[in-house]
Structures are given as structure tokens and as C-alpha cells.
Amino acid sequence: MSAELQARVSRMSVYPIEEYDAYVSRSPKATPYHSSGWLQAAERAYHHTAWLVTVHRDGSLCGVLPLVEVKPPVGLKSLVSLPFCDLGGPLADDDDVRHLLVAEAKALAGTNKARLLEIREGGEALDEVQTDSASGKVRMLCPLPQTSEALFKSYKPKLRSQIRKAEKNGLRAEIRTDIEAVDPFYQVFAWNMRRLGSPVHSQAWFREMKLAFGDQMLVGLVFLEDQPVGAGIVLLAGNQACIPWASTLEQHNHLAPNMLLYWALLSHVCDQGCQVFDFGRSTMGEGTYRFKKQWGAKPYELVWTDWIADEGTHQAVNKIQKQTAGSRLRPLVERLWRRLPLALANWVGPKLRRYITL
Template identity: 55%
Template sequence: MDNGQLTPETVPTTVGIDIRVESPQTLNRDAWDAFVSEHEAATPYHLSAWILGVERAYGHQCYAVMAYRGSTLCGVLPLTYIRRPVGRGVLVSLPFCDVGGTLAGDEVVHHALIEAARGLAADCGLNGFELRHRGAAIPGDGETAPIKVSMQRALPGDSDTLLGQFKAKLRSQIRKAEKNGLTGEVRTDVSALDAFYPMFAENMRRLGSPVHGIDWFRELLAAYGDRFRIGLVYYGDQVVGGGIVLMNARSACIPWASTLPEYNRLAPNMLLYWRLLSHVCDDGAEWFDFGRSTLGEGTYRFKKQWGAAPFQLDWQQWTLDGLNENEHPAAPSPIARWVRELVERGWRQLPLSVTRWLGPRIRKYITL
């Protein structure tokens, strides 16, 4: 493969469909993003900004796979190839988030994009690739098994209507945060990101998880522009909560949010989510993606109180021979959970300066 281009030997052809592959650096981002903005299944992660940020921040090779009928763009698939220092690499759509996968006008285009991904996997020396699609809504409460789900809620046309849809208890919790002296704002500037990051990095250490570096967020901000929103909650001059929202034409998502635990008694999370929800609602978003949660657990119930409902995560494992129907993300074994808990406890003991230096060097290889 030369300069990210698929070779005729590795790309099965689909009659009437022309496949083109470019890097985020050379991609016509306006054309890609215009297609994404019109597709009903698109997420903010499908925008070209995500793979551009991945490539610039972490150096992973990214591919913008496009399907054309004549001169008309009719499908896209963003992919990232992560070479790991130990073991086999992975080709995934998309890393560092819950969803990705194909956006296609019809099944013929969808399968043409799948065939292109198969060719890329072969060229990368891999046995397959992973697509992270969002599945259907889970009927009822859906709390029958401890599985990971995507929490989504539809938004009305304005924030006043949204507030009126909340239960009285939730509205009371929002007012409580304001009565406690908390204030909030939503910004798009670098200084807001710099205010958010130290709190976020400290919280990630507390959770025992390697943190993304500040350069990762700066590259995303540069790539997304005003579609990258930073919510901040203050107690006086102190930042006590913050979250980052990404937007496209129809939806918004919140990949990262943190609060300082010593201020949680003041309910900064309630004000943070209200400020962000009301902001994107008034900005025209029709859906809000609260992110991934385990059915029945604390974060699931927190998101559910805002009106979010669970949707399946259809994470597909493809081999060079086709879809592996029997391989799905499984719950970790007791031994795996024990090892993870041990590592997390050790990570919490490290100095913050060490976790901020070492974390990004590890995090770049963790695809979730």
C-alpha cells in the first residue's frame, strides 16, 4: 500500500461503487463533514475532526474511506490503525469512543465500505477489524443483565421545554446547585480547556485510569473548532466541575466529565449537565449522547434521571473471511477484574505529575 491508498489486489470491487481512501491530512473535510451532517445515524465522532485529532495527537495512521457513485459521495467509514509496541495492532472504527462504523446510503454501499476495510486490514497485516456501531433501543427498563449500553435522549426544540420535561426532583437538584453558590458557563476557547484539564487529570488518577494528554484535547479543539464545547462549573473562582461536548448537525455527545469530590456535596454535576444540555438544546441538537454505562449501575441511573434511554452497542468483530457472529465484547473474567483492580490501586498511589507524564504514553494504545 502506498500513501494510504488501497491496492487493486486487496480491494474486492462492488459494481457501480468507486472506493477512495485518503488520510485526514489530505481529505476534503468539507465534503466529508457535509455528508456526515446529513446522515441520520451520524455522531460527532464521525466528523473528520476525530480522526484528524487522533493522527495529530498520537501519530496513529488514520484512513478516510469514501464510497462514490459517479461523482456523488454515498458512504464514509473512518478507520484508525493502532500499532502496539507489544502484540498485534488493531484496525478500528473508532478508537477512544463508543461508536463509529459505516455511514452509508444503502446496503450496497455499506458492504462496499466493509470490503474496503477488509482490504485495509490485509494490507496492515491484520486478521480483521472492529466496527463500533450503535444498535437499537433496548425496550422496557432493560436492566436484565450487566451489559454495556449507550445512553441517549431526544431533545426538544428549546431548553425551557426540556426543563419542563424533567421530574420535580431533578429540577430541585439543579436549583440546589445554584443555591449552593455554584455558577456555570459553556466556552470554546483554549483557556477554558486549560482550566478543565488539571481537574480532569486529577480525577482520572483517582479512578486509577491513564489519562489522555493535554495535547490530545488541544488537537481535538483545533480540529473541531466551535463544535468543541467546554462546560465549567465554579465555586467562587475555583473550577469544581467540567465536561467536554462535541457536536454535529443533529447530535451532541459528552465523552469526558469530571468534578472535584470535595465539592460534590454542592451538586456540581447537576449544574454541569444542565448547563451543557440546555446549551446544546438551544443550539439545535436533536439528540444527546450521555456515553457508555453498565445497566443498573450508578452512572446508568444518573443518566437515566435526565431522560436517557439505553441503546445496544453493536460492536462487530470482522475477520478477513467475514463477520464473526460469535465474538462480542465479553464481561471480564474474575481474574481479569482482580488484575485490573490491582493495577488501578497501584496507579492511584503514583504522584499526579507521574500519571500526567506516563498516562498519555499508555492511553494512546487503549482503544476504549
């Protein structure tokens, strides 16, 4: 006779977080985003409520689903697993546990009057000629060898020459774990986000991330003399590394700071024993996809599912990550945003970004 499953919904702040992190650390489908540090940063930087759906069997934890409740001043409240990243869905010992986790999440959405429950998960490896994903959003994963020397030898001559070009151009890279490294990172990141016409995360978000992740968050910096011209953040968990944010200053891109930034981070985590590097989300065939592919990354499915409230129940809607034309207003908004003074963009941006869950 199988043991009875017991589900529980808790505020992250009251759940024994050591038990949660221990389960995540041994789950084969876990990502660095599943760490309690991501939830802690969302609460402390943006004051969103973090929830944990858990399932126990015979008193032992056998499944978890982290959620963040996002309630904008205007619009619909949502529960997301997880916001501000590509994935963070349920981790479970078996399908029965997984189904119970999702059922409890839908019940929580109903209790909290959330219009939307969104669960973001990773899927299987994709064949690049698959027509169904030809214009879709994919996750780019790269296996790593045992040493950075072996990694460098695996690259094509053109990529190796681009890395050397950056060094010959007088650029130097640093990998840091101190919280002061957030400041030069943010200097580059905020400038680049304004250039892209997109609201920027608050500096407090990255500082809280650093406090929560500690040495499991690396800050890569590329300098031209004493000026930071490239910056990226890598999160670590077990044998995995992921890079949710990376930026360079456009006026220095001819010096190839992006090549040195990625090489510095990749070589570092490779020598630290990481076996997989997650380059993040890209659109199949576009520029960022080709950039990541040259480092050895391969496309994997992103499976995002929405449950939308309908007369007291939540109906599932599968979100296929297709590239869409978007709002007609978006190009105009982006052009206007680029014209904002940097200080104003950095003040207004975080007030909007905290409610943008992508």
C-alpha cells in the same frame, strides 16, 4: 441498470476532507465522532494513521468508513472505527455500499497486517426488561424539546431541586468555546482519572480536539469561587450533541457540581437547537445508567464487531457488550495507579492511553 460502485482507500490527509464532511453532515446515522476532526486529533496528538474507505456511484460519494490504525510498541496492530469513543462505523446510502465499505476495510487490515478490525456502531432502542441486555453496555440517548424552559419543566421535582441545590451552594457554571478552557477542564479531568486508577488522555489530545472541532466543541466548567470543581466536553454535529468526557472533584461532590454541569450543558445545547443528547456508554442498571436515565435518556444498542485475522483472512466475532469480571490484576493496578503523584500519573498516563482504544 444500476451504476457501478467504485471503492477507494485513502489516507485521511490526502482525501478531499470537505467532501467527506459534507457527506457525514447529511447522513442520518452520523454522529459527532464521525467528523474529520476526530481523525485529525488522533493523527496530530497521538500520531496514529487515519484512513478513509469511500465508495462512489456515478462519481458521487455514497458511503464512508473512517478508520484509525493503532500500532502499540508491544502487541497487535488494529484498525478501529473509531477509537476513544463508543461508535463511528460505516455510513452508507444502502446495504450494497455498506458491504463494500466493510470488505475494503478488511482488505486494508490484511494489507497493513492488522490483527484486528473493530467496527463500533449504534443500534436500536432497547426495552429495559430485555434479559439479553440486562448487564450489557448501552448507549444512552435523550430527546430534547425546543427550549431549555420546557426541558427543565420535564424533570421530576427531585432533579430540579438538585440543580437548584448546586446553585444555592455557591457553584456557578460557564460554557466556553475558547481553547484556554481546555486547561481548567484538564485540571479536573486528570485529577479524577488518577482517582479512578485509569491512565489519562494527554492534554495535547484535547487541545487538538479543540483546534479541529472549533466552536463545535463546548467546554462546560463549574466553579466554586475561582476553583474549577466540575468539567465536561460536548461535541456538536447538526442537531446532535454528545458528551464523551465529564468529571468532578470528589471532595466537592456534596455540593452537586455534576448536576449543575450537566444542566448547564443540556440547557445550552437545547436552546441552540439540538434535538438529541448522547450521554454515552453505560452498563444497564448501574450507577451511571441511573444518573443518565433521570435526565430522560433511554438505552440503545451498541453493536461492536471484531474481525480477527486467521491465516490471512479476517473472521467476524460479534462482541456483545457484557460486563465482565476483567483481569484479576486490574484492581491491583488501579490501586497502585491511585497512589502515583499526580504529576507522574499525568506524564505516564498519556503514553499508555494513546494505545487504549476504549
